[in-house]
Amino acid sequence: MSVTQIDLDDDALAEVMRIAGVHTKKEAVNLAMRDYVARFRRIDALARSREQAQSWDYEGWLDARADEKAAGA
DSSP states (O other), X not given: OOOOOOOOOHHHHHHHHHHHTOOSHHHHHHHHHHHHHHHHHHHHXXXXXXXXXXXXXXXXXXXXXXXXXXXXX
């Protein structure tokens, strides 16, 4: 862990501490950074899923599923 001196928005910091229920500035900043990284990882995963979904053959899947149902699968 590194030691860094930074200027923080006191109002934003207080809000994070209140919402998250943390008691120290260090906890609040670390939580906010982890949340920020997790948010962008989720956005990236959604973007990749969207790209994959664009290549899906939905009509073909529906036809195959209808055939399976008709066969009793």
